[in-house]
Amino acid sequence: MAFIHKILLTCKDATLLTCKKQExxxxxxxxxxxxxxxxxxxxxxxxYKQSNLLHQHLTKMQNENNESNTLQLDExxxxxxxxxxxxxxxx
Amino acid sequence: MLNPxxxxxxxxxxLLNYAFFRVRDRALAEDLMQETFISALKxxxxxxxxxxxxxxxxxxxxxxxxxxxxxxxxxxxxLTDSIDGNTNNDFFNTETSFHWFEKRQxxxxxxxxxxxxxxxxxxxxxxxxxxxxxxxAVVFSLKYIDDEATETICKEVGITTSNYWVIIHRAKLQxxxxxxxxxxxx
Numbered sequence: 001m002a003f004i005h006k007i008l009l010t011c012k013d014a015t016l017l018t019c020k021k022q023e024x025x026x027x028x029x030x031x032x033x034x035x036x037x038x039x040x041x042x043x044x045x046x047x048y049k050q051s052n053l054l055h056q057h058l059t060k061m062q063n064e065n066n067e068s069n070t071l072q073l074d075e076x077x078x079x080x081x082x083x084x085x086x087x088x089x090x091x
Numbered sequence: 092m093l094n095p096x097x098x099x100x101x102x103x104x105x106l107l108n109y110a111f112f113r114v115r116d117r118a119l120a121e122d123l124m125q126e127t128f129i130s131a132l133k134x135x136x137x138x139x140x141x142x143x144x145x146x147x148x149x150x151x152x153x154x155x156x157x158x159x160x161x162x163x164x165x166x167x168x169x170l171t172d173s174i175d176g177n178t179n180n181d182f183f184n185t186e187t188s189f190h191w192f193e194k195r196q197x198x199x200x201x202x203x204x205x206x207x208x209x210x211x212x213x214x215x216x217x218x219x220x221x222x223x224x225x226x227x228a229v230v231f232s233l234k235y236i237d238d239e240a241t242e243t244i245c246k247e248v249g250i251t252t253s254n255y256w257v258i259i260h261r262a263k264l265q266x267x268x269x270x271x272x273x274x275x276x277x
Contacts, residue, residue: 016256043191043197047267051267071120073103073104082100084129085096085129089095
């Protein structure tokens with residue numbers, strides 16, 4: 001790896017650190033390296049911005065999904081299942 | 092006090108939805124829900140009354156989902172699987188010190204802040220999530236549906252921390268690209 005990448009990071013590393021930063025798993029040094037890389041690399045800067053949007057969206061979805069109750073089990077299946085439970089209880 | 096006579100009426104739909112969001116397969120979610128009731132009946136004596144009935148049943152279901160995840164992570168699915176079945180899965184060119192391959196470079200998403208509020212975006216997002224390879228999806232759902240700590244996820248599904256980051260990294264690269272191809276450019 002070229003010397004320059006020790007300071008600037010590769011794009012592969014910069015995108016990985018972006019993911020770590022979103023989960024607060026980045027060190028102080030890594031954070032500075034990432035910031036410098038983002039200043040000079042527009043593609044990684046776009047990845048940074050867009051993946052933050054995704055992160056926010058995913059976090060929002062998590063709250064909605066955990067509260068929603070959209071699927072329902074067919075009544076016939078419910079009856080069959082309760083029947084199975086009752087039979088198990090009789091044993 | 093457990094009351095199995097009321098389980099189906101009170102908890103079947105809840106457990107079905109809980110499972111569905113995590114395994115993304117209706118038939119499998121129904122099976123897991125059903126197995127949960129059967130396991131719960133067999134281990135009634137372990138219920139000590141500290142958790143309420145719903146929480147106790149959910150914990151049993153959660154264990155079944157983790158078992159399913161472990162089986163998925165153990166088998167054939169490779170880390171290199173991708174959303175679009177593309178065999179060339181590298182985003183970065185080893186020959187140019189890991190710069191982005193030109194055709195995989197992120198493009199500008201115009202007005203993306205507002206755009207992601209729309210239903211159309213939600214639909215594309217869900218499609219891309221569904222297309223995500225199992226291995227990535229498993230870790231993703233533990234992280235983003237269950238909001239678990241990295242160490243917990245690694246322990247549950249039996250992967251190392253560095254493996255965890257490889258998975259999350261790859262998942263985000265793929266998800267971002269899928270959205271760009273199917274929504275921002277559509």
